[in-house]
Amino acid sequence: MxxxxxxxxxxxxxxxxxxxxxxxxxxATDVVPQMRGGRPEPSMLIDLKNIDRLMSVSLEGDTxxxxxxxxxxxxxxxxxxxADFPGVTEAAGLIGSDQIQNRSSLGGNLCNAxxxxxxxxxxxxxxAVAVIAGAGGERRxxxxxxxxxxxxxxxxxxxxxxxxxxxxxxxRTSDAYLRLIPRTEMDIAVVGAGVRLTxxxxxxxxxxxxxxxxxxxxxxxxxxxxxxxxxxxLDDASLAAAAAAASEACNPIDDKRGTITYRRQVAGVLTRxxxxxxxxxxxxxxxxxGAS
Amino acid sequence: xxxxxxxxxxNGDAVDFLTxxxxxxxxxxxxxxxxxGAKEGCGTGDCGACSIIMNGRLQCSCLIFxxxxxxxxxxxxxGLASADELHPLQQCFLxxxxxxxxxxxPGFLIAAKALLDENPDxxxxxxxxxxxxxxxxCTGYDKIVRSVLEAAVQIRTPA
Numbered sequence: 001m002x003x004x005x006x007x008x009x010x011x012x013x014x015x016x017x018x019x020x021x022x023x024x025x026x027x028a029t030d031v032v033p034q035m036r037g038g039r040p041e042p043s044m045l046i047d048l049k050n051i052d053r054l055m056s057v058s059l060e061g062d063t064x065x066x067x068x069x070x071x072x073x074x075x076x077x078x079x080x081x082x083a084d085f086p087g088v089t090e091a092a093g094l095i096g097s098d099q100i101q102n103r104s105s106l107g108g109n110l111c112n113a114x115x116x117x118x119x120x121x122x123x124x125x126x127x128a129v130a131v132i133a134g135a136g137g138e139r140r141x142x143x144x145x146x147x148x149x150x151x152x153x154x155x156x157x158x159x160x161x162x163x164x165x166x167x168x169x170x171x172r173t174s175d176a177y178l179r180l181i182p183r184t185e186m187d188i189a190v191v192g193a194g195v196r197l198t199x200x201x202x203x204x205x206x207x208x209x210x211x212x213x214x215x216x217x218x219x220x221x222x223x224x225x226x227x228x229x230x231x232x233x234l235d236d237a238s239l240a241a242a243a244a245a246a247s248e249a250c251n252p253i254d255d256k257r258g259t260i261t262y263r264r265q266v267a268g269v270l271t272r273x274x275x276x277x278x279x280x281x282x283x284x285x286x287x288x289x290g291a292s
Numbered sequence: 293x294x295x296x297x298x299x300x301x302x303n304g305d306a307v308d309f310l311t312x313x314x315x316x317x318x319x320x321x322x323x324x325x326x327x328x329g330a331k332e333g334c335g336t337g338d339c340g341a342c343s344i345i346m347n348g349r350l351q352c353s354c355l356i357f358x359x360x361x362x363x364x365x366x367x368x369x370x371g372l373a374s375a376d377e378l379h380p381l382q383q384c385f386l387x388x389x390x391x392x393x394x395x396x397x398p399g400f401l402i403a404a405k406a407l408l409d410e411n412p413d414x415x416x417x418x419x420x421x422x423x424x425x426x427x428x429x430c431t432g433y434d435k436i437v438r439s440v441l442e443a444a445v446q447i448r449t450p451a
Contacts, residue, residue, distance in 0.1 A: 001314035002294040003359040032316075032355045033336035045314065045357060073349065097425020098403065100337055102349040103356075185424035186338070 005047045009054075009133050009162060012046055017135070017158040019044050024160055026054075026069035027103025029096065030112040053162060054107070057081060062168045068107025068130075068161040076101070084168050086281055087175030087194055087274075091122035094179060097186055107161045113147045114188075116214035120147065121194035122177040124219050125209040128166045134159040144211075147218045170207075173198040174285070176277035178270045179213070182257060189214040190258040193246065193270035197229065197278040205229045208275070210242070215250035215267050222249040225271055234279050242275060243268030296359040302327065303371030311358035318342045318353035320361070321368060329369035329398040333427065340426030343399040343406075344368050350406035352425075369398035372405065380443040381405060388439035392430035400426050404440045412448055416441060 006012040016022050022044035025031045035041055048054050054069040057078050064081060072092040075081060082089040095104050095118050109119045110130065123143045130141050134156060141154070143164065148154050155161070169175070175196040181187035192213035200206040208229035210222040224245035232238030252263035299308040302325060309324035316335075321327045321344070333339035335354050342353040345367040372379035381401050384390070391397045400423060407414060407422040414422065419440050420433070428436060 001312075003296060003313035003357055005359070005362075028355050028357065029337055036335055041314065047357070047360060049360075071349070096337070097340065098350050098406070098422055099340055099343055099352045099425040102351050103337075185421065 001041055002044045003047065004044060005050045007050045007052075009051060009160065012048060012051060012160055013133060013135075013158055015044065015046050016160065020157065022046055024048050026105040026108045027071065027100070029100050029104045030108060030114075048107075048160070056163075059168075064164075064166040064168065066106055066164045066166065068110075068163055069105045071102050072096075072104045072106075073098070073101040075106070085122075085126060085166060085175060087177040087196065087278070088119065088122040088126060088128075088166070091118045091177040091179075091192070091194065094118050094177075106164055110143065110146055111153055111155065111161060113149070113151050113153050115150055115217055115219075116189040116192065117147075117219075118177070118179055118189055118192055118213065120219045121192050121211040121213040122175065123164060123166075124211040124221065125175055125194040125196040126166050126169070127209070128164050130164055131162045132159050133162050138162065140165070144219060144221065149217050169196075170198055172200070172282050173207070174278050174281035176274040176281065178274045178277070180266050180270060188257065191215055191252075191263050191266040191270055193267060193274045195271065195274040195278050197275060197282065199279065199282050203283075204231060204233050205279075210246060210271055210275075212246060212250065212267050212271070215252040215263050217251075220249050220251070222246050222271070224249065229275060234275060239272045239275060243272040246271035296362075298359055298362050300361045300363060301365045303367060309358075313357065313359055315358045316354050317344070317346075317356035317358045317361050320358035321353060321366075327368050327370050330402075331395050331398060333395065333399075338425075338427070339396070340399040340403060341396050343402040343426065345402060345406055350403055367402070367405070369401050372401060379405070380446040381408070381440065384439040384443040384446065385436070388435050388442060390431060390435040390439040391428075396426060396428045396430075400428065400436055404443070407440070408444055408447060412444060414441070414444060 023042040024046045048069040054067040076093040109117045128143045177194045179189040179192040194211045196209045198207040208226040210225040212220045225242040228241035247264040247268040294313045331341040333341035337352045337355045344353045
């Protein structure tokens, strides 16, 4: 096994293209356990943490650029980002201990392609775009289209996720992410739910996105739950309809963390609660959050 | 397996070592530098027994490939005490009986140091969250938490 620490994206891509058994990594918080679990060792470990663009978190105009290899702790420490995307911030901050937070990254969380990845539903509800460097230059792909199944992505072998682009939220818009785990810290989601809402001047929902994690092979957008929320004032009947739609959209498995029945029920509960949290965030900032 | 010559700073001393590229920093610290404070518990980033501070950030050294340490500044539990005096955290762990078998202790000490470096006056809840990445199967955690809180007091108000 060979270690390489390129300082440019082109250099990293050339290394990756030169070796079919090479992998890129950021925090290795999934790579190392998988190697120790018996997965074949890669021939080359390409460390992405020395490439500035993959490590930076910056606001350019109305677009946030979050480096794919930036540690979660760099994201959660950014108060301006947290004000725009409290849901993404809490999803990134939920992953692992402080030790893990100092290594784990959004790019790694996405490309590891676990159905239970916490940050992915939170990115999806915010229409986040993954910037992917490949042979023909860079392409921009909705985060929702990157993961194709457990452990599978739509990336070619020589492609690298460079960063995520998130447009600053519109006025009176906020998000929330909730997950259920069997203990308070350090576990993997039984269900995760991300919700983003926009409220109009009268407090009615004018736009909603809902995405669920850990209830299907990939993250699930729930248009029926979104439709149940839009136009409502988040009254009990609308929230119940959204919860029912979320439960219905699940295609979960039974495993040691939860049964199919349990996951379906919890998906509804978390969707309802996350919607309430997002709305509360809009109200407590008196609509002053957002770009315009 | 390729090998890399790594130069870095450990506990204030300039050091260098030769490592196989896929080796963990934990094994390099233990086998190449003789710093056997950090322990391997799980080897997968769950237990925190291998915790170190690298470039100001608390991390599991079992998840770090040794060549990543090139140019880095690293603190291990061996760097806590001065020549003739234990660090307040170490002294409080001793006096508070915050350990039994001791395997997890170096990791707890380093995680606690990382916390107090950033937050000299943590609440009990903050201590418990900050130590959530460190597992102890002996103490039930209470004595560890109380010892960290006591050390925080001593560091804030030196005798």
